[in-house]
Amino acid sequence: MIDISNLTVKFGGVVALDDLSLKITDDVVGLIGPNGAGKTTLTNAFSGFVNVSSGSVSVNGLNLIDMPPHKRTRWGVARSFQKVQTVFDLTVEEHLNTVLDAKGASGQLREKAIVRALNFVGLAAQRKTLGVDLNPYHRRMTEIAKCLVGAPRIILLDEPGGGLSESEMLELRRIILGIHPEFGAQILLVDHDVDLIRDVCTSTVVLDFGKLIAFGPTEEVLQDEVVKAAYLGR
Amino acid sequence: MPLRFDIKNTFTLVLVLAVIVLFPLLLSSLWVKVVTSALIFSLAALGVSVVFAQLGLINLSQIALVGVGGWVLLRLNYATELPFTVMLVLGGIVTASIGALLALPALRMRGLYLALVTLMAAGAFQILFNAFQFPNGGEGFWGVAQQSAGVVRRPAFAQSDANYLRYVISAVAICITVVGLHRYAAPGRAWAMTRQSEANAMAAGVNVTFYKLWAFALSGCVAGIAGGLLAGALQQLDARSFLAGDSILLFALAIVGGVYHWLGAIIAGLLFKLLPALLNDFGLSADIAMVIFGAALLHAIMTAPQGIAGQLIGAISSIGKKGSATDD
Numbered sequence: 001m002i003d004i005s006n007l008t009v010k011f012g013g014v015v016a017l018d019d020l021s022l023k024i025t026d027d028v029v030g031l032i033g034p035n036g037a038g039k040t041t042l043t044n045a046f047s048g049f050v051n052v053s054s055g056s057v058s059v060n061g062l063n064l065i066d067m068p069p070h071k072r073t074r075w076g077v078a079r080s081f082q083k084v085q086t087v088f089d090l091t092v093e094e095h096l097n098t099v100l101d102a103k104g105a106s107g108q109l110r111e112k113a114i115v116r117a118l119n120f121v122g123l124a125a126q127r128k129t130l131g132v133d134l135n136p137y138h139r140r141m142t143e144i145a146k147c148l149v150g151a152p153r154i155i156l157l158d159e160p161g162g163g164l165s166e167s168e169m170l171e172l173r174r175i176i177l178g179i180h181p182e183f184g185a186q187i188l189l190v191d192h193d194v195d196l197i198r199d200v201c202t203s204t205v206v207l208d209f210g211k212l213i214a215f216g217p218t219e220e221v222l223q224d225e226v227v228k229a230a231y232l233g234r
Numbered sequence: 235m236p237l238r239f240d241i242k243n244t245f246t247l248v249l250v251l252a253v254i255v256l257f258p259l260l261l262s263s264l265w266v267k268v269v270t271s272a273l274i275f276s277l278a279a280l281g282v283s284v285v286f287a288q289l290g291l292i293n294l295s296q297i298a299l300v301g302v303g304g305w306v307l308l309r310l311n312y313a314t315e316l317p318f319t320v321m322l323v324l325g326g327i328v329t330a331s332i333g334a335l336l337a338l339p340a341l342r343m344r345g346l347y348l349a350l351v352t353l354m355a356a357g358a359f360q361i362l363f364n365a366f367q368f369p370n371g372g373e374g375f376w377g378v379a380q381q382s383a384g385v386v387r388r389p390a391f392a393q394s395d396a397n398y399l400r401y402v403i404s405a406v407a408i409c410i411t412v413v414g415l416h417r418y419a420a421p422g423r424a425w426a427m428t429r430q431s432e433a434n435a436m437a438a439g440v441n442v443t444f445y446k447l448w449a450f451a452l453s454g455c456v457a458g459i460a461g462g463l464l465a466g467a468l469q470q471l472d473a474r475s476f477l478a479g480d481s482i483l484l485f486a487l488a489i490v491g492g493v494y495h496w497l498g499a500i501i502a503g504l505l506f507k508l509l510p511a512l513l514n515d516f517g518l519s520a521d522i523a524m525v526i527f528g529a530a531l532l533h534a535i536m537t538a539p540q541g542i543a544g545q546l547i548g549a550i551s552s553i554g555k556k557g558s559a560t561d562d
């Protein structure tokens with residue numbers, strides 16, 4: 001269970017997250033809200049990339065807030081970035097190996113983990129391709145594969161659908177739906193595509209101006225008048 | 235293009251062996267000395283290149299670290315009976331730790347600020363070298379006496395200058411291999427990811443601090459080995475030859491040679507030590523080298539970011555392609 005309590009993040013005068021408290025038990029949870037609502041900031045606070053002013057993030061009773069980012073990753077927090085991060089002179093396989101290096105995976109397990117993740121996201125054929133030669137969709141998939149290797153416990157996906165075509169979105173949807181059954185990780189999915197959220201998330205969190213404005217089963221949340229006014233109406 | 239030393243490439247190995255055996259035979263005794271010190275500075279340039287190519291960080295204290303490595307070897311030479319190679323490795327280890335220490339600012343700084351900090355460290359070493367000089371067999375910790383310098387032991391099989399050059403070529407080849415292997419191992423991957431984005435690297439679980447220190451330690455290690463080799467080559471070291479300004483020159487020449495390939499480091503060392511000697515030999519002022527370096531640097535920055543090594547390899551591979559095209 002993810003337990004976020006009284007989490008506040010400030011950037012100068014901007015309060016990006018305002019005393020946020022949430023208990024998340026569902027396997028695949030959506031995180032939506034208008035631009036600037038604080039979705040990325042919440043992902044960053046979870047994975048250790050911003051200084052929080054107060055509050056805590058714990059998973060199954062373990063408080064992560066004082067751990068540096070790389071230790072959170074090693075512990076099992078995996079994340080993708082809103083702006084896709086591909087290293088031009090590393091192959092797809094080397095991207096995954098970097099994660100496995102950090103997690104201390106050994107030879108055979110490593111090979112298994114790589115094959116499994118690449119097959120899962122459909123990148124088996126690109127295994128030896130350099131980052132610079134990947135198309136945007138394959139870059140996105142490399143990033144997701146990176147999240148899948150090394151036994152992640154929580155996966156934070158920040159707008160994985162950004163810039164994908166309709167058919168690629170279908171593929172992405174299939175992949176995200178498969179992650180929990182196949183890898184067992186709990187997923188927090190940020191996206192602007194309400195259809196995607198509706199299809200894959202059993203419950204959904206809605207932020208606006210850093211505040212929680214709704215949280216519950218996805219269908220109910222999407223019907224909520226406050227949510228419609230804040231987000232869907234725009 | 236990543237820093238590559240293809241060990242699968244047996245051709246390279248054969249070439250290195252051929253160079254080790256034949257090269258010293260072709261040179262007169264004066265040029266054996268010059269080429270030896272050129273290759274030694276190639277090793278120092280290799281360290282600069284790795285840090286710059288892999289992490290995008292500028293290190294302007296490399297010549298000072300060569301001095302540190304030389305100091306340690308001389309100190310050990312007069313204080314112990316250790317074999318040369320052991321002293322060389324110990325010098326590498328001590329210098330690696332100092333290199334990592336100098337990297338501490340790199341954890342917070344980049345670009346110009348880091349360059350300035352490393353340059354200041356180089357200046358501090360220049361002052362220290364001047365104040366304490368290099369051990370020459372005297373008493374006490376600093377080991378300096380008003381006397382002509384003692385003998386620096388060389389390896390038994392490398393007593394003559396020609397054989398010492400062979401020893402240096404082997405040492406350089408080993409260092410190039412070790413540095414090159416990093417590219418295909420955890421440090422190389424961690425560096426590549428860090429260079430692209432530190433946040434991304436951390437999200438992949440990379441301990442960015444540790445791997446930055448590692449890069450500087452590796453760079454310092456090869457500088458230290460270079461210093462030890464230099465002490466063995468010259469038999470004594472002079473404080474005036476480890477100027478902070480020379481570190482800037484070495485960095486510039488590493489760029490000119492090409493930081494992404496080990497060949498670039500070799501070229502940098504040759505430019506650094508061989509070119510001035512050649513000019514001298516032609517009866518020209520060695521200062522002309524500076525003018526040539528300046529022009530070469532401009533050329534590298536504007537048109538050849540991969541350096542001379544990149545251009546050479548590009549030319550060779552295009553000849554190779556043409557060749558295989560006609561074969562078909």
Ligand SMILES: Nc1ncnc2c1ncn2[C@@H]1O[C@H](COP(=O)(O)OP(=O)(O)OP(=O)(O)O)[C@@H](O)[C@H]1O
Binds near residue numbers: 035
């Ligand atoms: N590093 C930063 N420095 C200053 N302000 C920031 C920083 N990161 C985010 N903010 C501000 O915090 C608020 C929340 O931003 P955040 O990126 O979390 O929004 P978001 O919900 O992810 O939006 P989007 O849908 O556009 O990605 C915004 O007002 C933003 O300008």
Ligand SMILES: [Mg+2]
Binds near residue numbers: 039040041082158
């Ligand atoms: Mg965002």
